[in-house]
Amino acid sequence: MQTVKLKIQRSEPSSGKKVSYDEFEVPVEEGMVVLDAVHYVENNLDPSLAVRWNCKAARCGSCAAELNGMPKLMCKTRVDTLGDHITIEPMKAFPVVKDLVTDVSHNYEVAKKIPPFTPKPEMKSPFLINQIDITRSKEFRTCIECFLCQDVCHVIREHHSDYFGPKHVVKIASLDLHPADCIDRSELLYHEGGLGFCDITKCCQAVCPEDIRITDNAIIPEKERIVDHVYDPIGRLIRVVKGRKW
Amino acid sequence: MPTGLMSNKSDFTRVTTDILIIGAGGAGLRAAIEANEMGIKTTIVSKSLLGKAHTVMAEGGIAASLGNVDKEDNWKVHFTDTYEEGVQLGNWRMVEFLAKEAADRVYELERYGALFDRTPEGKISQRAFGAHTYRRLCHVGDKTGLELIRTLQDKVAHTDVRIYDEFVISKIFATGGKVTGAMGFSMREGKFYVFNCKAVIIASGGVGRLFKVTSNSWESTGDGLAMAFRAGAAIMDMEMVQFHPTGMIWPPSVRGLLVTEGVRGDGGILLNNKGERFMLKYSPEKKELDARDVVARCNYKEIMEGRGTEHGGVYLDISHKGAKFIMEKLPSMYMQYKEFAGVDITKEKMEVAPTTHYHMGGIRVDPITNMTNVDGLFASGEAACGVHGANRLGGNSLIDLLVFGRRSGRSAAQFCSENSIHDVSDTEIEEEIARVTKFVERKDPVNPYPIMNRLRETMSARVGIIRNEKDLQVALDTITEIKQKIGNIGVSQGIKFNPGLIACLELENMIQNAELLVKGAIERKESRGAHTRSDFPGTRDEWHKNIVFTKAGDGIEMSYSPVEDPPEDFIVNVKKGR
Numbered sequence: 001m002q003t004v005k006l007k008i009q010r011s012e013p014s015s016g017k018k019v020s021y022d023e024f025e026v027p028v029e030e031g032m033v034v035l036d037a038v039h040y041v042e043n044n045l046d047p048s049l050a051v052r053w054n055c056k057a058a059r060c061g062s063c064a065a066e067l068n069g070m071p072k073l074m075c076k077t078r079v080d081t082l083g084d085h086i087t088i089e090p091m092k093a094f095p096v097v098k099d100l101v102t103d104v105s106h107n108y109e110v111a112k113k114i115p116p117f118t119p120k121p122e123m124k125s126p127f128l129i130n131q132i133d134i135t136r137s138k139e140f141r142t143c144i145e146c147f148l149c150q151d152v153c154h155v156i157r158e159h160h161s162d163y164f165g166p167k168h169v170v171k172i173a174s175l176d177l178h179p180a181d182c183i184d185r186s187e188l189l190y191h192e193g194g195l196g197f198c199d200i201t202k203c204c205q206a207v208c209p210e211d212i213r214i215t216d217n218a219i220i221p222e223k224e225r226i227v228d229h230v231y232d233p234i235g236r237l238i239r240v241v242k243g244r245k246w
Numbered sequence: 247m248p249t250g251l252m253s254n255k256s257d258f259t260r261v262t263t264d265i266l267i268i269g270a271g272g273a274g275l276r277a278a279i280e281a282n283e284m285g286i287k288t289t290i291v292s293k294s295l296l297g298k299a300h301t302v303m304a305e306g307g308i309a310a311s312l313g314n315v316d317k318e319d320n321w322k323v324h325f326t327d328t329y330e331e332g333v334q335l336g337n338w339r340m341v342e343f344l345a346k347e348a349a350d351r352v353y354e355l356e357r358y359g360a361l362f363d364r365t366p367e368g369k370i371s372q373r374a375f376g377a378h379t380y381r382r383l384c385h386v387g388d389k390t391g392l393e394l395i396r397t398l399q400d401k402v403a404h405t406d407v408r409i410y411d412e413f414v415i416s417k418i419f420a421t422g423g424k425v426t427g428a429m430g431f432s433m434r435e436g437k438f439y440v441f442n443c444k445a446v447i448i449a450s451g452g453v454g455r456l457f458k459v460t461s462n463s464w465e466s467t468g469d470g471l472a473m474a475f476r477a478g479a480a481i482m483d484m485e486m487v488q489f490h491p492t493g494m495i496w497p498p499s500v501r502g503l504l505v506t507e508g509v510r511g512d513g514g515i516l517l518n519n520k521g522e523r524f525m526l527k528y529s530p531e532k533k534e535l536d537a538r539d540v541v542a543r544c545n546y547k548e549i550m551e552g553r554g555t556e557h558g559g560v561y562l563d564i565s566h567k568g569a570k571f572i573m574e575k576l577p578s579m580y581m582q583y584k585e586f587a588g589v590d591i592t593k594e595k596m597e598v599a600p601t602t603h604y605h606m607g608g609i610r611v612d613p614i615t616n617m618t619n620v621d622g623l624f625a626s627g628e629a630a631c632g633v634h635g636a637n638r639l640g641g642n643s644l645i646d647l648l649v650f651g652r653r654s655g656r657s658a659a660q661f662c663s664e665n666s667i668h669d670v671s672d673t674e675i676e677e678e679i680a681r682v683t684k685f686v687e688r689k690d691p692v693n694p695y696p697i698m699n700r701l702r703e704t705m706s707a708r709v710g711i712i713r714n715e716k717d718l719q720v721a722l723d724t725i726t727e728i729k730q731k732i733g734n735i736g737v738s739q740g741i742k743f744n745p746g747l748i749a750c751l752e753l754e755n756m757i758q759n760a761e762l763l764v765k766g767a768i769e770r771k772e773s774r775g776a777h778t779r780s781d782f783p784g785t786r787d788e789w790h791k792n793i794v795f796t797k798a799g800d801g802i803e804m805s806y807s808p809v810e811d812p813p814e815d816f817i818v819n820v821k822k823g824r
Contacts, residue, residue: 031497031587032499043695043696044693044695049745050745051745054300054465055298056503058581058585059302059392060302062294062298098743111400117358117359117400125353126369128368128369129364138387142577175359
């Protein structure tokens with residue numbers, strides 16, 4: 001039977017267990033994804049292997065990891081695309097809880113800082129909105145919060161800045177482009193959100209499993225909005241006079 | 247008093263709250279919003295990360311008779327569709343709440359920020375779905391569940407509701423028929439917590455992972471159901487498990503993964519290996535859009551009679567609608583076939599077969615308050631029972647979450663304002679800590695996974711879409727045998743993020759649930775809705791009743807509960823019964 005060799009990173013920092021690698025040999029089935037191989041290990045070889053997963057259908061975004069060094073969803077990556085040796089490591093931008101599980105709670109803290117959807121006072125329920133007006137926001141709403149974009153972002157990984165990160169820019173863009181929303185989030189994104197740190201290397205866009213054009217459609221337009229808002233006094237005056245969001 | 251206490255033997259943190267909600271899917275989150283708005287101190291715990299609950303996988307839409315597309319639609323037609331397709335086993339009062347409150351809940355979700363697809367006039371668009379008389383499903387492409395959970399999650403995150411995610415509740419405490427609290431452990435911290443509370447809402451979802459072939463995610467092991475049973479709550483309609491007609495079948499890795507009913511709602515047709523559109527023969531009027539139990543049985547029949555596909559399924563074809571339509575309306579379906587099966591659904595046919603999808607049965611609740619027979623213990627969502635009868639319509643589960651999530655949050659909050667906090671004794675806490683830690687302290691522990699897999703294989707093979715006494719008895723014998731084998735299950739390493747430990751706890755719950763399910767299936771000697779007995783075909787009047795299980799000492803007590811007929815004028819325009 002054909003097999004694949006998995007090299008899985010193990011560690012538990014809180015109890016002083018340093019990083020080591022365990023190797024496992026796993027039989028390969030047609031169409032098998034990496035999460036199947038990890039489940040084989042968990043079910044048959046080592047039930048204590050910590051891995052976060054949930055839907056195994058690329059819907060929930062739980063099983064993000066680095067596969068042969070590339071940030072990917074384990075449930076969406078077929079074994080046959082990676083060859084017969086696969087190294088599986090946790091996401092490196094987050095502190096490790098145990099083995100492949102990282103502590104992503106910081107993302108939930110950032111999410112709380114983003115003002116929620118707030119409908120325009122004049123919007124009467126039920127809303128009347130054209131389909132064409134929802135299409136831009138819709139792209140960002142497919143975000144499954146896997147945090148792969150946060151993981152691959154070198155500003156977050158290496159510079160320890162206060163940059164919110166691509167995932168949260170996507171969230172803000174989804175709210176900003178909601179046709180019924182009335183909040184201006186650009187000041188937040190500029191000051192506390194640190195969007196200026198992003199130098200648009202597009203790594204986040206490259207790893208997004210939902211193919212959201214994070215840099216092109218969320219980050220760059222948000223940067224442009226900030227420029228308009230923060231650096232254009234005349235535009236600002238017009239908006240104040242007319243009471244407009246943009 | 248959220249301070250850490252040191253008892254003599256074990257460490258645990260005590261948390262005091264008014265309401266503890268178990269489960270952060272649609273029902274749990276909606277309950278939290280409601281209770282919080284009523285000024286009640288609310289805590290929500292979730293086995294997964296926040297926002298990952300099984301609700302996220304809901305695809306096709308949420309049912310509400312808005313009449314945006316078909317103006318003739320109204321709550322009575324929604325009521326009739328739901329009640330009749332549930333083969334008159336549902337609780338008519340709950341169905342009435344569902345049908346009447348649906349529109350308010352959808353528009354409320356829109357005010358919370360959900361962005362539904364629109365009609366040309368700019369209203370919320372509605373698509374056709376199986377056995378709904380009119381086009382009724384409000385949707386966000388085929389990612390409605392994602393939009394729903396993200397919207398509710400954002401709403402809750404901006405309140406002072408306390409959230410504990412990646413947190414396992416292992417025990418609900420009840421004394422003298424009253425809830426006193428619950429306890430469990432944080433997976434990330436590896437620490438025990440005890441919750442002193444006035445009310446507990448179980449919103450922990452269904453039991454889909456009892457089956458090997460399932461569309462359900464990791465969480466659906468029925469933990470809440472099993473804990474409620476142990477706390478004294480009555481469990482009803484356990485035998486009623488929905489098999490969705492269309493799950494993926496190939497490759498083996500994704501076997502059971504859901505293919506949304508939206509594919510058929512948007513014009514997809516079912517074909518056998520001869521290229522015949524067989525639904526024309528079985529259901530000339532509703533065709534592919536008959537109720538799920540009917541279509542699932544037709545698919546099964548085609549496969550069993552040798553007209554199936556290479557991998558043992560039937561074909562589902564939507565390619566005639568063209569790439570543009572498919573990419574807009576069914577993007578997830580395109581992705582999942584492309585990535586997992588290497589099939590381009592804009593050009594090729596999908597291979598599908600029935601998959602375990604939903605549990606209509608669950609914890610019996612009062613239709614008005616959603617409270618169980620245990621004082622202070624509430625349930626809503628898939629964990630509860632009563633709305634869907636013997637068969638659930640597509641789109642009715644998402645609306646169930648919102649309608650009854652809210653109702654349970656509301657009545658639990660009301661309950662809290664009239665009751666005080668109870669004490670949980672140290673002995674009870676110590677006992678529970680000992681029960682959980684024994685799994686990680688055993689020498690030479692037995693791996694729980696192979697046992698769990700055997701249970702799941704048995705359930706899929708013997709308690710599936712067409713059942714009979716012999717198979718069910720084999721399943722029950724296997725469960726009894728498995729029960730005796732779990733005395734030494736366990737896992738190495740500690741409490742902290744240890745999937746093997748959680749599997750041990752889940753396995754006990756699953757065995758409990760499987761036993762009730764199979765006993766119910768043996769008991770119901772008729773075919774009704776999703777429960778099909780080849781040895782007892784046809785619906786029988788003497789079985790127009792619910793089968794109820796309660797705990798009696800260490801055993802199980804079975805009883806029947808009559809079904810009340812709805813007021814006659816609630817039923818409109820459709821035939822009564824099938």
